[in-house]
Amino acid sequence: MTTSGTKIKINNLSLWLQNQAIIKAVTMAIPTQQVTALIGPSGCGKSSLLRCMNRMNELLTDSRIEGDILLDDKTVYGKKIDVSRLRCRVGMVFQKPNPFPKSIYENVAFGLRLQGEKNRRVLDDRVETSLKQAALWGEVKHRLHDSALNLSSGQQQRLVIARAIALQPEVLLLDEPASALDPISTLKIEELIYELKSNYTIVIVTHNMQQAARVSDYTAFMNAGELIEWGETHTIFTQPLHQQTEDYITGRFG
């Protein structure tokens, strides 16, 4: 894994869903092993842009894109791309924790088992490492075989992050991962994001300006499907180039 440079390059990307233009000619870079926040008013296309990065948009009916997304300088939209493999490299965590109705252990081991891994020691090791990286191990190590559905929602969200990490992705896409959580669980997720960026490139969609300012190195502000500006978080928050960015950040609209 490289520690500098660009992990994902979005080139003049446009997305239409049911013939409606949702993303309009967006060009930006996602720096390697940094946290990039996508902010903007509700419906501006943040989640849609995130989903384009691992081709989740294709699961929606009537979706069309133009432009390109490069992962490590190679297109993710080529005809020969193995999309399952792409989604292992670019993992995703959604707003609402969505553990499977299985044990804590089996949730984390799920993707590995799908890949055909049967060696118990490999599975045990990966489950433990992933839960440790997701800052959940200490809370669940004595009840790995209990149902994941008995965990609190904050624990479930960290479990879902552990499930994504278990596949050793290079990029983690987090779609408002803390919006359904209480302040303490939110803080844990934010600390976790900070820890994870030494190993992963992270893109996070958030409505919470303080959260974007706290956790991200880079911020992109979108409005009505367009990328208005992006750059270092400190610069975007203190010296935005555009009035609408300033208005949004200071709460004057959105």
Ligand SMILES: Nc1ncnc2c1ncn2[C@@H]1O[C@H](COP(=O)(O)OP(=O)(O)OP(=O)(O)O)[C@@H](O)[C@H]1O
């Ligand atoms: N499956 C779909 N079919 C048609 N339009 C869709 C679909 N999913 C989303 N959209 C539309 O795309 C636009 C962007 O939605 P998106 O969820 O990407 O925005 P967002 O910025 O993430 O919003 P929020 O902050 O409210 O989650 C919205 O107008 C939405 O109605």
